[in-house]
Amino acid sequence: xxxxxxxxxxxxxxxxxxxxxxxxxxxxxxxxxxxxxxxxxxxxxxxxxxxxxxxxxxxxxxxxxxxxxxxxxxxxxxxxxxxxxxxxxxxxxxxxxxxxxxxxxxxxxxxxxxxxxxxxxxxxxxxxxxxxxxxxxxxxxxxxxxxxxxxxxxxxxxxxxxxxxxxxxxxxxxxxxxxxxxxxxxxxxxxxxxxxxxxxxxxxxxxxxxxxxxxxxxxxxxxxxxxxxxxxxxxxxxxxxxxxxxxxxxxxxxxxxxxxxxxxxxxxxxxxxxxxxxxxxxxxxxxxxxxxxxxxxxxxxxxxxxxxxxxxxxxxxxxxxxxxx
Numbered sequence: 497x498x499x500x501x502x503x504x505x506x507x508x509x510x511x512x513x514x515x516x517x518x519x520x521x522x523x524x525x526x527x528x529x530x531x532x533x534x535x536x537x538x539x540x541x542x543x544x545x546x547x548x549x550x551x552x553x554x555x556x557x558x559x560x561x562x563x564x565x566x567x568x569x570x571x572x573x574x575x576x577x578x579x580x581x582x583x584x585x586x587x588x589x590x591x592x593x594x595x596x597x598x599x600x601x602x603x604x605x606x607x608x609x610x611x612x613x614x615x616x617x618x619x620x621x622x623x624x625x626x627x628x629x630x631x632x633x634x635x636x637x638x639x640x641x642x643x644x645x646x647x648x649x650x651x652x653x654x655x656x657x658x659x660x661x662x663x664x665x666x667x668x669x670x671x672x673x674x675x676x677x678x679x680x681x682x683x684x685x686x687x688x689x690x691x692x693x694x695x696x697x698x699x700x701x702x703x704x705x706x707x708x709x710x711x712x713x714x715x716x717x718x719x720x721x722x723x724x725x726x727x728x729x730x731x732x733x734x735x736x737x738x739x740x741x742x743x744x745x746x747x748x749x750x751x752x753x754x755x756x757x758x759x760x761x762x763x764x765x766x767x768x769x770x771x772x773x774x775x776x777x778x779x780x781x782x783x784x785x786x787x788x789x790x791x792x793x794x795x796x797x798x799x800x801x802x803x804x805x806x807x808x809x810x811x812x813x814x815x816x817x818x819x820x821x
Contacts, residue, residue: 498570500530500813501558503586505538508578509661509682516789518575524805525573530813533560533567537576537586558593571816572597573809574785582785583609583656596819598812600763600784607760608782609656612687614760615779621759623752624778626771627690630655633680639672642688649691652676654683665691694773697739699753700786700797702765704811708757710750711797715739735793737800741772749777756782763819764812767794 502525504518505511515536522532534545535553542553544560544567551560559568572590574597580586581599584606590597599605608614615625629645631637642650652675653663662682664675679686696718700711717734739746753768760782767786770777786794790805798808 497529497531498817499567500525500532500571500573501535501569502532502573502575503535503537503581504575505536506576506578506581507539510578511538513787513789514575514577514581517577517787517792520789520795520805521573521575521809525809525813526806529810532573533569537580558590558595569595571595571813573813573816574599575788577785577787579609579656582783596816598764598816600761600766604761604763605784608762608784611653611781612655612685614782618756618759618779618782623756623759624776626651626692626778626780629688631676631686631688633684637673637676639669642672643669646688646690651689651691652679653687653689654679655685655687656683692771692773692778694771694778695739695741696769696771696780697741697749697777698767698769698793699749700765700767700794701753701757701762702812703757703763704765704808704815708754710753711794712738712800713741713746713749714793714797715741735796737796742775745772745775745777752777752779764815765794765808 502518502521504514506514518534522534525532536543536545542555543550544553551562553560559566572595574581576582582605584602587597587599587602587605591602607617612628612630615628619625627646629642649665649667651663652666662679664678666672666675676686696716698714698716702709715736717736719733749770756768756779757766762784765786767783769780771780786792788795795805
């Protein structure tokens with residue numbers, strides 16, 4: 497039986513979501529094939545948690561000693577959203593130890609985590625994205641220039657964070673400084689994007705069956721002004737799968753999603769978010785460690801496609817081992 501480390505937690509505000517994702521993975525992985533261990537990595541350290549007892553991880557070889565037994569891991573199911581599980585840091589660490597993991601590799605993870613850099617690259621490849629500007633902590637901020645380039649309303653968000661933490665929709669120039677300050681609470685770089693009015697959708701994608709395939713597209717209808725944390729995780733939105741969009745637009749989004757998956761050299765499960773304006777999809781961002789809690793979008797899409805959570809997670813682990821042979 498193979499030992500699987502289900503790695504959860506993280507250093508960002510997304511820890512609360514990551515813990516839910518990790519718990520769901522622990523519950524649904526096939527326990528007759530895999531012995532699953534909950535590994536928490538956060539500001540308090542790296543440890544294995546079993547029956548509420550914590551055992552420290554030896555970082556030199558990613559092992560843990562319980563009593564007289566040393567436990568090592570055959571593979572890692574990555575469930576950390578944000579740093580250090582989505583920004584390439586853990587991917588680099590596991591690569592050095594030759595331990596396979598379920599996500600995209602170090603470089604692809606780094607690229608997608610830097611939203612501004614990622615979207616700039618995708619634009620250069622002909623993918624439609626919102627107009628954007630970046631500002632770094634300590635840099636002088638020219639509010640008039642931002643308005644001139646992006647117009648109002650616009651979005652202000654941390655450049656490298658998810659789950660809509662620190663995101664603001666700005667309607668007046670007076671709101672900009674506070675929105676930028678809020679985003680800086682989560683990252684040292686802030687991304688500002690022009691507002692695209694339309695239908696928000698999300699397309700899950702994977703290569704678990706040996707080829708790149710998309711899940712049914714989800715339409716997101718937020719009760720709030722945009723798809724913020726409350727809408728995502730506290731029931732303030734409707735997520736409709738499949739999305740109520742034309743088959744032509746759905747096919748175009750699926751095709752763009754597959755192209756982006758190849759362009760970014762992604763692996764395993766990923767999710768690409770779009771806004772459709774005047775029947776044209778604009779890419780918002782690519783997520784290399786999408787949420788896996790029961791309320792999350794990928795599990796919803798998998799269910800609609802006829803794939804259970806057990807199938808989804810077991811296929812992820814099988815693919816991880818097959819692609820590392």
